[in-house]
Amino acid sequence: MHVLAVDVSKDTLQYFSPSISGRVDNTPEGVQKLFDLSKHIEGLILVCESTGVYSQYLMNFFNSNRIPAYYIPSDAFSNARKLLKRPKTDRQDARTIFDAAMVIPTRLIPFQTFDELIEQLRDLMRYRFAISHDTARLKVRLNALVAKYFPGLDFDFRATYTYFLRNYSIEEIVEMDYEEMVQIVSKISHSRIDPQQFVQKLKESSRGAMNLSPSPRNALKLTINLTIDNIQSHLKQIKIIDAEVDKIVKKIPQTLTSLPGIGSTTAAGIISEIGKIERFSSPAKLASYAGITWNSYESGKYKSEDNRMTKKGNKYLRYYIVHAARTVARFEPVFKSYYDKKYNESFNHNAGRAIVLSARKLVNVIYFMMINQKQYDPREIR
Numbered sequence: 001m002h003v004l005a006v007d008v009s010k011d012t013l014q015y016f017s018p019s020i021s022g023r024v025d026n027t028p029e030g031v032q033k034l035f036d037l038s039k040h041i042e043g044l045i046l047v048c049e050s051t052g053v054y055s056q057y058l059m060n061f062f063n064s065n066r067i068p069a070y071y072i073p074s075d076a077f078s079n080a081r082k083l084l085k086r087p088k089t090d091r092q093d094a095r096t097i098f099d100a101a102m103v104i105p106t107r108l109i110p111f112q113t114f115d116e117l118i119e120q121l122r123d124l125m126r127y128r129f130a131i132s133h134d135t136a137r138l139k140v141r142l143n144a145l146v147a148k149y150f151p152g153l154d155f156d157f158r159a160t161y162t163y164f165l166r167n168y169s170i171e172e173i174v175e176m177d178y179e180e181m182v183q184i185v186s187k188i189s190h191s192r193i194d195p196q197q198f199v200q201k202l203k204e205s206s207r208g209a210m211n212l213s214p215s216p217r218n219a220l221k222l223t224i225n226l227t228i229d230n231i232q233s234h235l236k237q238i239k240i241i242d243a244e245v246d247k248i249v250k251k252i253p254q255t256l257t258s259l260p261g262i263g264s265t266t267a268a269g270i271i272s273e274i275g276k277i278e279r280f281s282s283p284a285k286l287a288s289y290a291g292i293t294w295n296s297y298e299s300g301k302y303k304s305e306d307n308r309m310t311k312k313g314n315k316y317l318r319y320y321i322v323h324a325a326r327t328v329a330r331f332e333p334v335f336k337s338y339y340d341k342k343y344n345e346s347f348n349h350n351a352g353r354a355i356v357l358s359a360r361k362l363v364n365v366i367y368f369m370m371i372n373q374k375q376y377d378p379r380e381i382r
Contacts, residue, residue, distance in 0.1 A: 002044045005098035008055040016094035031061050047101045059111045069111035076107035121248050121272035128241045135234040142227045149220050150205045160189045173206040255369050259376040261327035269320030277370040287363045290317040325359035334378045
């Protein structure tokens with residue numbers, strides 16, 4: 001194995017191997033020059049530190065020309081530096097990457113093409129979609145169960161509520177020392193809620209529940225606990241998925257996260273379902289694919305406000321774009337103004353109409369950003 005290590009920055013590629021070293025511009029011409037210099041080396045592999053979009057063209061070019069390309073993970077790189085006794089002030093140049101790759105070759109991650117990354121992202125995001133919706137249904141079910149067990153309790157899925165539901169019966173809460181409960185609530189909630197008010201409310205709900213049904217309801221409590229277990233398990237899975245999704249998104253050239261209100265998870269959902277934006281010749285084609293279009297019913301000056309989205313397209317893409325429209329309308333002034341305008345113009349279904357119209361406007365912006373690989377600029381919104 002002969003390693004060609006490259007330190008990638010926005011403008012330059014600093015490279016090192018035992019036979020060649022130097023610097024070229026991080027441009028298609030510079031990448032071609034580096035390839036021509038190194039292609040004769042037998043058993044060559046390319047190794048870069050994971051640097052996101054700036055290394056994509058380089059690694060894709062070498063990989064497509066049958067020179068295997070690898071990432072060295074940031075944590076593995078840091079550990080190798082310590083093992084090599086390199087001070088933290090050392091510049092992370094190509095020689096350091098080369099030495100790290102030789103010390104920890106088993107930690108190198110093979111480069112994946114755009115299509116491979118999109119396929120992985122789509123699988124993860126569709127599974128996330130499924131368990132997120134399952135979690136929402138379980139929370140509705142949990143609220144119904146709690147309403148039967150604790151009539152009158154304004155329950156929400158927080159650590160304080162779930163702690164008492166899991167660990168104490170109604171009878172035990174009624175008999176429990178007031179001050180002891182206050183201390184427990186203060187500790188669990190980190191004083192984010194009024195502990196005395198919470199304890200008073202919980203005790204009143206417990207006494208009311210006992211008056212309605214004096215006999216123990218162990219089966220109902222068990223069902224509540226099992227439902228909580230299911231919800232918490234789902235939330236742990238979502239957290240694991242989000243961490244993996246964030247890693248993949250960093251390897252894909254994208255600008256959607258420059259739009260206020262769109263984080264890496266939402267961007268991942270949109271990108272994974274769109275794939276290559278070049279498949280769509282216009283924003284209207286993209287909107288149609290997502291099912292964010294309307295059947296038109298007009299007569300003279302009348303236009304129905306009750307027209308529904310066709311919803312005949314990709315349900316996953318539609319979900320993530322509509323979700324993005326909600327958050328963008330909160331954080332981005334141009335979209336907030338547009339949302340407010342559409343809300344005030346409507347006589348029926350104000351919020352729903354304003355959101356779906358904002359989503360259609362967002363499709364135009366997403367298309368423009370992806371097709372041009374441009375950062376978000378509110379001055380270019382029409």
